[in-house]
Amino acid sequence: MTRDEILGKVRTVLVDALAVDEDEVTPGASLVRDLGAESIDFLDIVFKLEQVFGFKIQQGELFPENVAQDPKYVQNGKVTPDGVAALKARLPHVDFSAWEKDPSLGKVAELFTVGTLVNFVEKKLGR
Amino acid sequence: MWIDRVIELKPRxxxxxxxxxxxxxxxxxxHFAADVERGLGAAPVMPGSLMLEGMAQTGGVLVGHAENFAYNxxxxxxxxxxxxxxxTAGDTLRYTAVIERMDAIGATVKGTIHRLRHASVHAAKSSGAAVTDEGWxxxxxxxxxxxxLDNNMGGGGQAGRDYPARNFVFGESFKTLLKSSGY
Structure with a gap:
């Protein structure tokens, strides 16, 4: 499946899960900031991606988990170097380069764009 | 409570x-009262939002029962x-909830609502007409x-939000409902 084909299917998933228009779903659009996703929508997106692409997504595989609660990983609202390393190791489909200059916990959700989902699916199908 | 009785339960x-x-x-x-000024008679219609509530309670009990009501x-x-x-008054609604996908975080449920209009079925039978699907x-x-909820609080940057240890979703009324329905 080409990247464009993956994007097409991801777009269908997001139009359905977030009730947005097709032309809003561009690779650079942030799920939270631009498309208005809320926490439960992430679960919805995971379920729908599984259905559409026919693979199983483990908890914490696509979106981060168990980072915010760990004092080793988060201090005063900032993700520590250990935390950044853990996120990078767990979520290879996410581009952390701009964010890690000022790794605020509150902005982690904004890192997830339509392109992130396409990266994730591409890696998952390529495995 | 917006459901009266559970008539079928296949766990999970x-x-x-x-x-x-x-x-x-x-x-x-x-909903809706008569409007004398506009010459409109009363129209007692169950609000759609309450049908959704009944459907949600049906699905919620199914999902809660799957883990023996351990989670909110x-x-x-x-x-x-x-x-x-x-x-409207005199109708029976039937809510069917089917789990499509469930994991530790949550579940997706497909629901269908059927209506049995006793008055119409009675009239049809009286006139000898055929009644399909028993009138549903x-x-x-x-x-x-x-x-x-228990598995979702504290994640995603929401650390520190507390909620009661007891199960505040499935109270006595839900337990009574299942018990009186024979489950």
Whole structure:
């Protein structure tokens, strides 16, 4: 499946899960900031991606988990170097380069764009 | 409670409940009351939002029962809802909830709403007409998502939000409902 084909299917998933228009779903659009996703929508997106692409997504595989609660990983609202390393190791489909200059916990959700989902699916199908 | 009785339960898969719509419910007197000035008579119609509540309770009990009510299960999202016909006093509603996908975080549930209009079935039978599906007619479909709240608090930067240790979703009324339904 080409990247464009993956994007097409991801777009269908997001139009359905977030009730947005097709032309809003561009690779650079942030799920939270631009498309208005809320926490439960992430679960919805995971379920729908599984259905559409026919693979199983483990908890914490696509979106981060168990980072915010760990004092080793988060201090005063900032993700520590250990935390950044853990996120990078767990979520290879996410581009952390701009964010890690000022790794605020509150902005982690904004890192997830339509392109992130396409990266994730591409890696998952390529495995 | 917006369901009266559970009539079928297949754990982790499917739950069917019924609701009898009654003029004893006060909301039917306001929805809609007669409007004398405009010359409109009363039209007691069950609000669609309450049908959604009944459907959500049906799905919620199914999802809660799957883990023996260990988690607080809350309705998190209604992806799609369509109700095509009204229900009024004397009708029976049948809510069918089917789990499509469930994991530690939550579940997606597909719901369908059927209506049995006793008055119409009685009239049809009296005139000798055939009654299909024993008179049940599908009048709605709903796609819902439930969250296992206990597994979702504290994640995603929400650390520190506390909630009571007891299960505050499934209280006595839900237990009574299942018990009186024979489950």
């Amino acid at each position: 898969e499917r739950l069917v409940a019924i609701k009898n719509v009654s003029l004893a419910e006060e909301h039917l007197h306001d 299960v809350v309705l998190a999202k209604i992806n799609r809802a369509e109700i095509s016909k009204d229900a 007619e599908q009048i709605g479909s709903v796609e819902m998502m439930f969250s296992h």
